[in-house]
Amino acid sequence: MDKPTSVTRDSAPASVHINRVSKAYGEEWERQQVLEDLNLEISPGQLTAIVGPSGCGKSTIVNLVAGFEKPDSGTITMNGEAITGPGIDRMVVFQETALLPWLTTYRNVVFGPKLRGDMDPRELEAEANRIIDTVGLSEFKDKYPLQLSGGMQRRAELARAMINHPLLMIMDEPFRGLDAMTRELMQEFYLHLFEESRRTNMFVTSEIEEAIFLADQVVVLSNRPATVREIIEIKLERPRNFEMLSTSEAYDYKRQAMEILHEEALKSFKRTGGQDDFLDAYAKRAE
């Protein structure tokens, strides 16, 4: 097979299969099963959002697909090949910024290609400038991450991922912690990038509305140990805009997802020392 050029690498859609994956953390006597027999498919060229109650194991899925961790059992494959470690075919945009604070925006963006030395320096410079321009940071390319606003940091991180032409973008609650206004702008911006590239995207979030607005399908996870509770196909047309969120269709999706999440959240609340435990404890004390 020919060495893929950046163009074909950009457009080649990847599919990911998570097949009966289990993962637990901790020592034997206090082992926490986070994932159990999880089956999940991320379709090529689609934006798959994964939502679930907090602490249900969303980030574990990210770490497994990215190759930072290995499953206890089961397999994860991308385009049929098993994932054994981190690779440039999968780029993660992290919850909190993972831009290197000691490098300027530009140097952060070119970090990967420079490291590998797999691009002609002049070509790299042009490409980096183009991508930095795409994310609207041309004026800030010589600034350090701490000099950028939250939204700019997220865009710089998107640029840093994009320049590596990944087959799969993994977004781990990337817009958490941004103020509401910036968050909306970032969602719109990100959506625009996706609709142009049609790269396979896995988007983990705890916000249902964000998931519905962005995704082709929303995977609702159960409480820990996480399994797939429901897959909601989002049929809102593309390109999307925020007005679509106020249609009855979007409302139905939202209600459907909310109901499941509410159930799961309740389970979690009970299990982790909610009302029942309290009453139990009180009753015992009274005896």
Place this chain on the structure above:
Amino acid sequence: MSEAVQSVDATSRPLRRSVFQQIISNKTVWRGVIAIIAFAMLWEIGAQFKAWFGIEIWWVGKVPPPSEVFTTWYSVVQRPGYWESWYLSFFRVFLGFIIAQIIGIPFGLALAVNRYFREIFFPPFEILRPIPPLAWVPASIIFWPTTELSIAFVTFLGAFFTIVINVLGGARAIDIQYLRAAQSMGASQWDLFRRIILPGTLPSIFTGAAVGMGITWEVVLAAEMISGGGQQAGGGLGFFIWSSYMGGAMEQVIVGMISIGIAGYLSSSLIRYLGTVSMPWRRLF
């Protein structure tokens, strides 16, 4: 016409200002200068009248006034021995300090990145660490053939432990996301070390250096007092204070003390300056 010329001049002037002009026009600098002058005046008054504004405090007046100290200082600076002491103390401080950096930084990094190395070397390190550097003086005199080397060794110990602890802590505190992001982008183990762990530890290296430098000054002076100068070791600022005290020259003791204050300030300014230069990302806006 002339207005236009003036405005051009006015806008370009701030860019052309010399360092001296910047210092002169800096309010912080002036506040510092005024504070020092006020302190000296308070001291002078106390020393002259043995009381502060009519209030007698038993220790006020025990110390010679700054006017006498400065007169003594003026004669002291004309003696080459004084400057030799400066040189000797600086030399000892920097010798111990630089060796501590050269050994301490790689040692701390090795502790941070290698589990086996840590498991083997950290326990003995932790037992040696609480021993005050001055407690090493007798052992150090036995270890090393010359007094000069003994002093340098004690100085080294003063800085070493602080440096190692800071480097270790800094390297271990690096956000794992940085390492993961770099790994995704194809970084090898060496890349991770060189491009993430090393720059990520830099702030802690400078913190350790600043604290270590302070300890080194404390240690070198005490070491000089204990070693008593000797023929080989010569004076040093610590010995200068001690011998002045023995000779009953209180003004010279104060001169020595202020000299050390200035020497310490210059040393830590140097570290701060190097820190700002090598970590431009911390110099925000």
